[in-house]
Amino acid sequence: MKNILVTGGMGFIGSHTVIALIEAGFNVIILDNLCNSEITTLKQIEKISGHYPEFYFANLMHKASIEAVFMQQEIHGVIHFAALKAVGESVDKPLSYYQNNLVGTLNLCQVMQEFNVFNLVFSSSATVYGDKNPIPYKEDMPLSATSPYGQSKVMIEQMLQDLHLSEPRWNISLLRYFNPIGAHSSGLLGENPKGIPNNLMPYIAQVATGQRQALGIFGNDYNTPDGTGIRDYIHVMDLANGHLKALAQLASQNSANQTNRNKTSVEAYNLGAGHGYSVLEVVKAFENATGVHIPFKKLARRAGDIAAFYADTHKANKVLDWQVERGLTQMCSDTWRWQLNLSKRANS
Ligand SMILES: NC(=O)c1ccc[n+]([C@@H]2O[C@H](COP(=O)([O-])OP(=O)(O)OC[C@H]3O[C@@H](n4cnc5c(N)ncnc54)[C@H](O)[C@@H]3O)[C@@H](O)[C@H]2O)c1
Structure with missing residues (x-):
């Protein structure tokens, strides 16, 4: 798995993961509509990694734009960060959140399936544990949500489970992030929220x-x-490394899968301290x-x-x-x- 499409790769966690991917020798292709990020991030990525990644200015709402990327690139796996993420805003604008997060993921998965790409790392969140579970949260606890944002993550996790049931070649990691903070140690990359910070x-x-x-x-x-x-705070570069580990795990399941069709899976992992x-x-x-x-x-x-x-x-x-x-x-x-x-x- 060499060529990795990173949706939302210009955002906070995505851009740090792009650095980790480039440093680990992956060929990175970024898709982002810049609704919550800046084009200047590409330059910062180049300054840190010495590599200017391929970038597609595209919106996951437009399936044809995703198809265009898959037609031009040979993609082996996808890390899917792109989403709207402000819990409070999602309460005021539930339709925008459901549309962007659910339809964006649906379009992406449809295109992946069309192009026979089945390796997916999905950005989930600790918010899927809702407010009733005892701490610490474990992956097999029941899921629920207290906001439309959280509900969009619960629904996408369910959709990805169903997808794997329908087509066992789907090989999916659901990474449930706790509270990512920090920045790249160079001081060149970090979180730059628009407006009043939520976190x-x-x-x-x-x-x-x-x-x-x-x-x-x-x-x-x-x-x-x-x-x-x-809260459980995790350094964004530790979180970025978690994505490399998840890709390695998917790759090992693919090779095991050549002899045993049941090795691919949908697995959730908590990434926190x-x-x-x-x-x-x-x-x-x-x-x-x-x-x-x-x-x-x-x-x-x-x-x-x-x-x-x-x-x-x-x-x-x-x-x-x-x-x-x-x-x-x-x-x-x-x-x-x-x-x-x-x-x-x-x-x-
Ligand atoms: N930051 C956190 O505290 C946190 C915690 C848990 C989970 N997550 C999840 O991790 C992922 C990344 O979070 P982040 O903090 O880097 O967010 P972010 O807003 O910094 O990055 C998201 C990126 O996705 C892009 N995007 C959004 N909708 C898009 C669309 N329709 N088409 C193309 N690009 C689109 C944005 O422009 C942005 O660059 C999200 O899925 C988020 O829900 C974040």
């Missing part, structure tokens, strides 16, 4: 540069040691790593948030031979290096 780390980073006055912490009366919510940090711990870690004070104010709980969750990572550790290598301090210092570069670029 904790980009918000902290913008407070640190003075773009925002103070961090709002939603809920300080949860049943956690310091009262603030606990396997333990959590509270919001206040993340703030402290950021201050310690950067020397910058982060003012915050405590606010009421946000509807739909739960006190704590983190991953059980045994399956990914064992089956994919994957573990995280980077800790919270590095997540903070890499974010800060990137944020400083971003501010410099904006001011120049």
Whole structure:
């Protein structure tokens, strides 16, 4: 499996995974409509990796545009990141989320099937565990969702299961990400949310540069040691490496499949650190790593948030031979290096 199509490869997780893929010797083809990313990311990828990846400006809503890519390229496998991802926005715009995430994936899978490409790594999310499961979350727990965004991931996972049942050549990894943060250690690539950040780390980073006055912490009366919510943070480059491991696993199943048709599968894997940090711990870690004070104010709980969750990572550790290598301090210092570069670029 050499030629990998990366949908959403210009986005936060996609672009870091593209770096990891190029460094591992893959030939990367990116498809993205830039609805939540910038064309300048291609240059940054080239600066880091020495390679300017092939890029198709295309929307997964248009099946013919996907077909055009498959006609021009010999693709062996697909990593499918492209999606809308803001939980809150999905509550206000459910139709946009269902349309983009579901129809985009449907179109992609139809084209893959037409071109006999059956290797797929799908970006799922810890949000598919809903709010009723005990922690840590394990892959075989029942799935549910508390938002249209989460529901779109649950539905796509189900659709991919059905696809494999209908055609056993489908070979699929469902990667359930926990909370990806951090940036590439070069400071050249990172997360650059449009508008007000939805996630904790980009918000902290913008407070640190003075773009925002103070961090709002939603809920300080949860049943956690310091009262603030606990999440499982994972460095985006560790997450990127998880995709390489998932591709290797799919490839090994393909070769086993030549003698045994039942080896291909749809398997879910949790990609997280396997333990959590509270919001206040993340703030402290950021201050310690950067020397910058982060003012915050405590606010009421946000509807739909739960006190704590983190991953059980045994399956990914064992089956994919994957573990995280980077800790919270590095997540903070890499974010800060990137944020400083971003501010410099904006001011120049
Ligand atoms: N960032 C997180 O916290 C997180 C957590 C769990 C799961 N995920 C999932 O991981 C994936 C990547 O997330 P991210 O944080 O890199 O998001 P992102 O928004 O930075 O990247 C997504 C990319 O997909 C592109 N895109 C969206 N719709 C498209 C379409 N119809 N056609 C072509 N391109 C399209 C966007 O332009 C963007 O470049 C998403 O599927 C997301 O749901 C993210």
